[in-house]
Every structure is written in C-alpha cells, then in structure tokens.
Amino acid sequence: MPRAPLPAELPTIRDAQGTAWTRWAEQDPDIEMRVVAPNVADPVGRRKFWCRIVTDCGDDPRLQTALAAYLSDFTMVASIRLPHEPATTKQYLMSTLSHVLYFHRRIRACDWHLMDHHSPVAAGGGGWRCCTRTTLMASW
Template sequence: MTNAAEQLVELLDLERIEVDIFRGRSPQESLQRVFGGQVAGQALVAAGRTTEGDRPVHSLHAYFLRPGTPGVPIVYQVERVRDGRSFTTRRVTAVQRGRTIFNLTASFHRPEEESFTHQLPPARSVPDPETLPTVAEEVREHLGELPEALELMARRQPFDIRYVDRLRWSPEEIEGAEPRSAVWMRTVGPLGDDPLVHTCALTYASDMTLLDAVRIPVEPLWGPRGFDMASLDHAMWFHRPFRADEWFLYDQESPVATGGRGLARGRIHDREGNLLVSVVQEGLFRKLTR
C-alpha cells in the first residue's frame, strides 16, 4: 500500500468466511479503543455485500456497545431482515473475542423517479478548502514543529481535514464560543469507482470530528483533554450520490449537552451546496480525574 487512502480501501475489504459472516482487520494502534468509524464502515460493507448492487444504502442506525480492542479481528454477522421490491434491510452484529461490541441496521433503496425535490440552503458560506491550512500546518504554526506522534498520525490519516474556523488552543479562545464546527474533508487519494466503498469511507469519516461541536464551548480541541468521550449511537441518511475522494463540507452543531451526554448533528454538502448526507450522534462525556 502506497498511501493512507489505499490502506483505508484495504481496511474496508472484508474477508468473507461464510455466506453472511465477514471478518475485518483491526490495525494495532496506540489508541485505547478501536475507532468507531472503522467499525461502522466495516459493518456497512458487510451489509452491502449481501444486497443487490443496484440498491444503494439510504440510512443506517447504529449503537456502540463496547470498546473494541485494537489489533484483534472483528467478525461481522449479517441478518437478512427483509428483501422487498423497493427496500432491503440488513442487521449487522460486530463481535470481538466472543462479545458484541457494535450493532447496525441499514436500509437499502432501489432508486426511484423523483416526485418532487427541495432542500434548505447551507447554514453559512465558507472559504474554499484550498485556501485553508491542513491540521498539520496549523499545529506546526502553533508549536513550531509537529510532534513525532502527530507526524506518524498524519501520515496514517486517510482524510485531508481542513477546519473552516482556526483551531483554538487556550481557554481564553473558547470563551463565548458556540457549539458549532465545520471541516472540509476528502480522502488523501483516489478510492476507485465502487459506490459502496465511497459510502463506507464517508461513514468512517463521519465519526471523526462530529463530537467536536459538543466540546468547543468547554475546552480547546487541541491540547490536554479534560473529558473522556465515546460515541454512543450514530445515525446517517444518504440523500444523493457522492465521492468521498472529492471535497465535501461537514457542518456540525450540538443543540444540547446534559446528563453527561452531548448530541451532535452534521450536514454534509458538496462544493455546489447540495446536501449529500445527514448525520446525528450522541456521545458520552465524563470528566477525567488526574
């Protein structure tokens, strides 16, 4: 593999070990738990591999039940819930070391002629991605150099991420900040032409920055964390075809945080302002004790 985008395609290429059972690789990393977007993306691959190719996914609903262990393979068991004339439904259970860590229900829809169409415009206008610095460039500008751990992470990152608003580094900078964030994203290389790969790659990316919107009023996004956070559930609705290796804008907001949980909503647009995907996620937030 020559770049992180190709490594992502390999990560999403599951091994079929039975008719409706797949095995996914889980890279050995320094993270405490397997990245949730990886599990969601792989589970959607498993679901899609059991459906007819002319029915793209239109929605998914998932729960993160237990943290996954890096370096240990994950087995995905698919249940064929329904095969109808227009809709196909699949339920996927992700198992690691004999325990369920994640489950997902996905619905696939045969494309139909539009009866009508409408869309609210994007919430705000933003600069083009080419005019914005990469995360690595912002960190280098602030720290003078990129720490070795972040350098390694940047080389392995399959997505080019560019924050619309400059990163905040101190408590003073977050004072009065609204719970909103927006990033431009695309994979660092081409993904090929399989629509399922692009859908699953974007599903992977949808878990990367969404909970930032919850944290922004509380602590800087970069620097020591004051909270342990984890994704609890995740829902996505896919409205239009797209390519994850072309720029898309991920506009995120948090309408509420209470009871140790924060809710985040995301809208993914293409460069022309077309709404591609809607995302909702709730995360758990607990103060770290040092």
C-alpha cells in the same frame, strides 16, 4: 448550503500548528482536513471542516458511502467536546455509539465535502450536514 471558504483557501491541519487540531492530522494520514476558523472557540458548538479521503478508494458506491460515514464520525467528537473544554491537554478516548446518516445523493469520499457540525450541548444534542460547494449530500 453553509457558507465557508473553499478548501484551497484554508490552511491544512498540519499547517495549523499550535491549535487543538494538530493532533488530528497525525491520527489518520489518509484523511485530508481543512478546518474553518481553527482557533475560534464557538460557544454553541458549531464547527465546519472540509475533508476528503486522499487514498484512491475506487468507484464502488458502497465503499464510498462507508468512507463518507467514517469521515462524519471522525470530526464529530471534537465538535461536541471543544465548546465545553476548548483548551485542554487531557487525552480523551471518545466515540459515538450510534448515529444515523441520511444520504440524499451518491457520494464520493475522495471529493472535498464540507462537514457542518452543530452541538449546543454535550448531552444528547448534535447535528451534522455534509455538502459539496453547492449540494447537500448527507445529514443527520
């Protein structure tokens, strides 16, 4: 499993004022995120986020899986863009057109999950792992 401090040991996105992550906090209030090293611009495009859905979303495994897929996409674009332009005031409209996720186990989007992104280039490269503290839950 990737090494990272636990979510309780990290500041919330809202507390990380003055970083590129502040505006993410305002995009979707139903998502709680904690960024590992929010002020560090990793030259190889590695980003780690703890995140979870804070709204009660029931126990339907299909909904939980769909929400986990949404969480994977929510932070992916920042991981791709930031190594290439870490400090910007520009507004971007970016999206992923397709990505494949492999869910290795049943997942609950309301639990904390460590999203481990790796994007060494912005053209065609990428990687992602979603873990609990001890278990790989999903990947692409």
